[in-house]
Amino acid sequence: xxxxxxxxxxxxxxxxxxxxxxxxxxxxxxxxxxxxxxxxxxxxxxxxxxxxxxxxxxxxxxxxxxxxxxxxxxxxxxxxxxxxxxxxxxxxxxxxxxxxxxxxxxxxxxxxxxxxxxxxxxxxxxxxxxxxxxxxxxxxxxxxxxxxxxxxxxxxxxxxxxxxxxxxxxxxxxxxxxxxxxxxxxxxxxxxxxxxxxxxxxxxxxxxxxxxxxxxxxxxxxxxxxxxxxxxxxxxxxxxxxxxxxxxxxxxxxxxxxxxxxxxxxxxxxxxxxxxxxxxxxxxxxxxxxxxxxxxxxxxxxxxxxxxxxxxxxxxxxxxxxxxxxxxxxxxxxxxxxxxxxxxxxxxxxxxxxxxxxxxxxxxxxxxxxxxxxxxxxxxxxxxxxxxxxxxxxxxxxxxxxxxx
Amino acid sequence: xxxxxxxxxxxxxxxxxxxxxxxxxxxxxxxxxxxxxxxxxxxxxxxxxxxxxxxxxxxxxxxxxxxxxxxxxxxxxxxxxxxxxxxxxxxxxxxxxxxxxxxxxxxxxxxxxxxxxxxxxxxxxxxxxxxxxxxxxxxxxxxxxxxxxxxxxxxxxxxxxxxxxxxxxxxxxxxxxxxxxxxxxxxxxxxxxxxxxxxxxxxxxxxxxxxxxxxxxxxxxxxxxxxxxxxxxxxxxxxxxxxxxxxxxxxxxxxxxxxx
Numbered sequence: 001x002x003x004x005x006x007x008x009x010x011x012x013x014x015x016x017x018x019x020x021x022x023x024x025x026x027x028x029x030x031x032x033x034x035x036x037x038x039x040x041x042x043x044x045x046x047x048x049x050x051x052x053x054x055x056x057x058x059x060x061x062x063x064x065x066x067x068x069x070x071x072x073x074x075x076x077x078x079x080x081x082x083x084x085x086x087x088x089x090x091x092x093x094x095x096x097x098x099x100x101x102x103x104x105x106x107x108x109x110x111x112x113x114x115x116x117x118x119x120x121x122x123x124x125x126x127x128x129x130x131x132x133x134x135x136x137x138x139x140x141x142x143x144x145x146x147x148x149x150x151x152x153x154x155x156x157x158x159x160x161x162x163x164x165x166x167x168x169x170x171x172x173x174x175x176x177x178x179x180x181x182x183x184x185x186x187x188x189x190x191x192x193x194x195x196x197x198x199x200x201x202x203x204x205x206x207x208x209x210x211x212x213x214x215x216x217x218x219x220x221x222x223x224x225x226x227x228x229x230x231x232x233x234x235x236x237x238x239x240x241x242x243x244x245x246x247x248x249x250x251x252x253x254x255x256x257x258x259x260x261x262x263x264x265x266x267x268x269x270x271x272x273x274x275x276x277x278x279x280x281x282x283x284x285x286x287x288x289x290x291x292x293x294x295x296x297x298x299x300x301x302x303x304x305x306x307x308x309x310x311x312x313x314x315x316x317x318x319x320x321x322x323x324x325x326x327x328x329x330x331x332x333x334x335x336x337x338x339x340x341x342x343x344x345x346x347x348x349x350x351x352x353x354x355x356x357x358x359x360x361x362x363x364x365x366x367x368x369x370x371x372x373x374x375x376x377x378x379x380x381x382x383x384x385x386x387x388x389x390x391x392x393x394x395x396x397x398x399x400x401x402x403x404x405x
Numbered sequence: 406x407x408x409x410x411x412x413x414x415x416x417x418x419x420x421x422x423x424x425x426x427x428x429x430x431x432x433x434x435x436x437x438x439x440x441x442x443x444x445x446x447x448x449x450x451x452x453x454x455x456x457x458x459x460x461x462x463x464x465x466x467x468x469x470x471x472x473x474x475x476x477x478x479x480x481x482x483x484x485x486x487x488x489x490x491x492x493x494x495x496x497x498x499x500x501x502x503x504x505x506x507x508x509x510x511x512x513x514x515x516x517x518x519x520x521x522x523x524x525x526x527x528x529x530x531x532x533x534x535x536x537x538x539x540x541x542x543x544x545x546x547x548x549x550x551x552x553x554x555x556x557x558x559x560x561x562x563x564x565x566x567x568x569x570x571x572x573x574x575x576x577x578x579x580x581x582x583x584x585x586x587x588x589x590x591x592x593x594x595x596x597x598x599x600x601x602x603x604x605x606x607x608x609x610x611x612x613x614x615x616x617x618x619x620x621x622x623x624x625x626x627x628x629x630x631x632x633x634x635x636x637x638x639x640x641x642x643x644x645x646x647x648x649x650x651x652x653x654x655x656x657x658x659x660x661x662x663x664x665x
Contacts, residue, residue, distance in 0.1 A: 005532045016520055315516045318477060319530035319577070320505020322498050398477050402512060 006325060010332035013305070024301045025341040027294030028381060032345025032374045033352055034287035039370045040353035042280025044362040049276055053269045055192045055201070057133045059229040061098065061239050062263040063091075063246070065222065080259045081221040082250050085209075088225045094245050097230050097238035102129035104224040105212040111205065112177040113165040120161055122178060122205050124212020125226070132228045135206070140172045140187035143208055151210035156187035158202035181215045183207060196269060235266060291377065294341065295385040302334050302389035313393050314401025327394040334386025335379055342378025346371050423486070424584055424616045425451040425474060430483035432469050432639075443469040444480070445639035451618065456611040458627035458647075459620045461636030467620050468589065470636065474618060475508055475587045476500045488584055505533050509578030513590035515570040517562040517577075523549060524558040527576040534581065548576040552606055568599035575606055579615075586610065588619045592626050598660045604629040605653035629653055 014021045065083040067075045085103050092101040105124040110117060129135070130142050135156075143154045155178065162171050171185045183205075192201040213219055229238040239262040246260055306313070313326060350366055357364030432444040443466045451457055461467040472478040473485060476492055479500075485493045492503055504510075517526045528545035536544070549555050552572040562570050571591060578586055588607070592600035600623075608629060611617050619630060627633050628647055635643040 005538075009532065012521075311514075311516055312518055315512075315518070316529070316533075317501070318475070318504060318510045320501050320533040320581070322501040322533070325533055399472050402516065 003328065006329045007332045007336075010329050010336060013309075013329075014333055014336060017305075020301060021337060024297055024337050025344065027297035028291065028338050028341025028378055029294075029344040029348060031287070031291030031294040031381075032342050032378055033348035034290050035284060035377075036346060036349025036370055036374055037352045037356065038280070038283040038287045040349070040364050040366060041356055041362070042276070042283060043367070044357065044360075044364050045276045046273065046280065047363060047365065049269060049273045052196055053266065053273065054134060055195070056265055056269060057226070057228065058131060059232055059235050060132065060266055061227040061229050061235055061242065062265060063225040063227065063239075063242055064261050064263060065224065066258055066260045077261060078223050081219070082259050083222045083225060083246075084220070085222065087246055087249055088222065090249055091225060091227065091242045091245055095227075095238055095241045097234040097241060098227045099230050100128040100132055100228045102126040102132055102226045103209045103222045104129070104226050105209055105217050105219065106223055107217055109179050109205075109216060111161070111165065111179075113174065116165045118161060118164040120158075120203050120205060122155075122207060122212060122216060124207055124209035124216070126209060128228075129206065129226060132226050135192070136190040138188045138190045139170075140185070142187050143206075148208040148210050151214055152208060153181055153183045153211060153215070154186045155183040155205045155207040156189055157185055157206075158189045158204040159191035160200055160203040161205055162188050178205065178207070179216050181211070183211075196265075196272075232266075235264065239264065291381060295338070295381040298334050298337055298382065299385040299389060301337075302330060302386055303392070305333070306330065306389050306393040309393075310396060310401045310404040313396050314398045314404065317396070317398035318402065323394040326396075327390045330390035330393045331383065331386045334389070335382035338378040338382030338386075339375075342375055345378070346374050349374070422453050423450045424453050424455075424488055425449070425618075426484075426486040426489075427473075428484040428486075430470075430473065430485065431481045432466075432473065432478070433481050443639055444473070444483075446483075447639070447641055448483075449634070449641060449644070451616065453616055454611070454614050456607070456617045456629075456631040457619065458630035458633045459618065459636060460622070460624070460627055460633060465636040466639040467636040469639075471587060471589050471618070471620050474585075475510060476503050501533070505530060506581060507584045509575075509581070509583040509586045511571070511574050511578050511586065511588040511591045513593040515562070515567070515574045515594070517570055517573055519563070520561060522559050522561060523554060523565070523573045523576075526562070526573055527580055529577055530581045544580050544582075545576070548580040549573070551579060551610070552576045566599070567595050568602055571595060571599075571603055572606065575603070575610075579610070585616045585618060588617065590620055590622065592621065592623065597625075598657070598662070600626060601629075601653050601656050601660060605657060608653050 063083070065078045065080045067077050067079045088101050088103045091098060102125045106121055108119065109122045110119050126148055127142055127145055130137070137156065142156060143152065147154050155176070157171060165171070165176060166174070171188060174185050175182050176185060177183070189202065189206070195201050209222070227238065227242065229235045243258065243260075243262055247258065250259055252259065316326060353364050353366065356362070427447055427449050430444050430447040431442070434441045434443060447466070447470060459467045459470065469478065473480055480493050483493070484491055487503065487507060492500065495503065518529070524542070524545050527548050528541050531541040531544060546555065546558065549558055552575050554569060554572050554576065557565060557569060562573070565573070591603055595603065604626060607617055607619070617630070621627050628649070628651060630647060631650065632644070632646050634641050
């Protein structure tokens with residue numbers, strides 16, 4: 001048997017009915033294009049959420065000063081003054097799942113440079129903070145542990161602050177006034193954009209926590225202790241262990257509530273990621289239905305084709321075609337249809353997802369794997385939906401087939 | 406009582422070695438409760454180089470007999486030896502190979518593939534062989550030349566007359582160099598002159614040694630063969646040699662040409 005020749009006659013048969021073949025192909029094209037677009041959009045969405053997760057910090061564990069009740073009057077969070085630098089050191093030393101720790105004091109502050117001023121939030125931290133929250137320095141260099149020890153008057157400014165105070169001017173080495181303290185700008189921060197809750201993360205200035213505590217806030221306690229766990233999986237346990245350390249250090253009796261809160265902001269984003277994955281799967285499932293419908297289209301056309309060409313099949317059998325040869329010919333036709341459809345689908349899918357990416361300003365990523373999967377899928381559709389018509393053709397009784405009008 | 410007794414020598418033993426030997430062939434179809442007995446014990450020997458015409462009313466079993474000869478259908482009982490090989494026990498795949506290699510078919514309705522050139526139509530049986538492409542083209546061209554259509558190789562069936570189409574069908578039947586040519590009412594769709602033209606081709610092929618079995622309704626056509634079998638009720642009722650066999654070439658000269 002001559003396979004190449006059989007496939008050639010399959011191709012010839014398809015080209016004889018160009019319009020019909022094209023319409024049949026269209027079903028598969030739409031199906032594959034839909035799947036590729038949906039996968040690309042879903043992946044882009046996930047990438048965005050992952051970006052947010054990444055922005056949030058490096059396996060971020062957030063311990064904030066809690067509320068308290070004085071004579072029945074309850075303060076909100078950050079009401080207590082019990083969170084101290086010593087607590088941060090103790091957590092760093094005693095909790096093995098936590099790899100780095102930064103104290104944090106923060107508050108609103110008015111800042112002034114030249115004839116410009118701006119209301120922003122300051123944050124007093126240690127140099128570890130840059131890694132914990134994944135801040136990258138654009139220009140200059142972050143302040144050092146030495147600056148922290150000396151309570152040096154230095155700061156790093158976010159993009160929004162820079163734009164507001166300096167415009168196009170180079171801020172490095174310039175001195176700005178933070179509240180009443182003249183602070184030298186040593187670094188500018190690479191922008192992070194909006195947070196999950198819609199806050200401008202770049203509207204901030206960072207300085208050594210000692211400077212923040214003593215010179216800006218005038219306090220000797222901390223607002224938060226920010227930590228990095230050793231891994232994503234360790235975040236929860238690290239938080240619990242840190243809580244145990246703090247309860248011990250704060251001499252809390254078992255019946256007393258924590259005077260601090262362990263926050264897991266990653267949970268929210270993790271949930272978002274989960275939701276986005278679920279949605280993607282759902283969309284792929286819906287898009288796959290169009291692929292299924294396309295496959296049924298192929299089957300329908302192949303069945304019509306088999307009926308229409310009953311005599312031809314009869315002649316072929318009479319001149320010596322085996323069942324396999326007939327089957328292969330018709331299977332070849334349906335696989336060719338679905339392959340051409342798949343190829344066109346990949347093309348439309350790639351173009352389509354590029355356009356969607358342009359419109360939504362999402363970073364679209366085309367993966368080779370989705371193209372390969374599309375190709376494999378279209379062959380599978382061709383074989384699956386072509387098998388029955390091909391089988392039907394191969395089982396025709398040649399005597400009946402030759403008599404068929 | 407059948408006229409022919411298969412245990413005796415074949416009626417025309419001089420024709421050469423037996424190409425076809427059928428022994429007590431029975432064929433019945435079960436149609437629900439009734440059983441249709443299409444062949445009721447047919448025995449015959451057809452030798453190398455014979456030209457046999459089969460006649461009979463519809464329902465006489467001649468078509469069933471042809472299908473059986475062509476390995477398109479299998480006997481319910483009895484034996485069929487083609488060139489000494491018992492093909493009645495072959496499976497479907499083996500029968501397909503036999504049809505491909507040993508049997509050439511010509512049908513009443515030409516059965517050419519539409520929108521396919523004469524050459525490609527002729528080459529169809531070679532697609533199911535292991536012959537390479539160049540050889541396939543060569544054989545198809547040779548076969549077309551044999552039926553006098555070398556100059557029509559690239560024509561489509563729709564551009565040809567019925568006679569030409571039937572000649573392409575004959576070329577197709579010849580392309581794999583079969584042992585026998587089976588023709589089922591090859592002239593049924595043709596006018597009388599074209600019919601004789603086809604018979605002219607058959608006679609010339611037969612003169613070159615090809616064994617031909619032909620089913621026809623027309624007495625005139627059957628006279629171009631060397632031997633006529635008459636079927637009735639699933640049996641061969643008569644088996645006569647043709648006495649005054651006309652040469653188709655001569656007959657053509659007496660017929661008005663198309664131009665007239």
